[in-house]
Amino acid sequence: MIKRSQKAVARAHSEEKGDFAEQIPICKGIEKVMIRIALTKGRIEKQAAELLSRCGYDMSELAEKGRKLIFHVPEEDIEIVLAKAADVITYVEHGVCDVGMVGADTIMEHAKSVCELLDLNFGRCKFALAGLRGGNFYDGYGHKVIASKYPHVTKTYFTEKGMDVEVVKIEGSVELAPLLSLSDAIVDIVETGATLRENGLEVYEEIA
Ligand code: PRP
16 A cells, blocks of 8 residues: 655655654754745646644635645745646755655656655555456456556566566556557556546556
């Protein structure tokens, strides 16, 4: 089981806001400093904003954001930067954001030099190998093609199994690939399973 959109990477935090600072050893004892948080926009954005609200921060501007991408949290030395998941990693790795809130799937696929500091306990999902309902991925000896938004995770998984597969990188709605006969299967995250079900696909095996 992995968790999506729930990992925090931090360098500093103000001393009063409780939960985060107390749980992150390097934050203990640090006086109030400016902090910039990169937050993954989209699916987990609401849960992340709710979490920060519960920590005592005024996130109302985020709720009415329109197309704006950077927000100052009122009465705090905190900026929120909204970015795509992979870019959250990039901004933290390059040091222009202090903390990232992003899924473990993105960390597994993209991260090179970040450390995971805290599991935020939302966005639970798993990586799975999936394909057309009733299909048997391991039948036959032919060359297998896997479509995925996660080529690194996919390659690593099949290399560990000793299988040489071709991985086709897809940017979104990867479920289309087996439906259009582009691939024999997909490697993707599954949360509720609704997307697979509604498109006639099923999980063949869980990966992580
Ligand atoms: C993710 C994932 C699946 C879907 C799984 O896509 O790639 O398509 O969510 O969720 P479910 O099991 O709850 O149906 P996302 O919503 O991030 O959109 P994308 O495919 O356009 O990247």
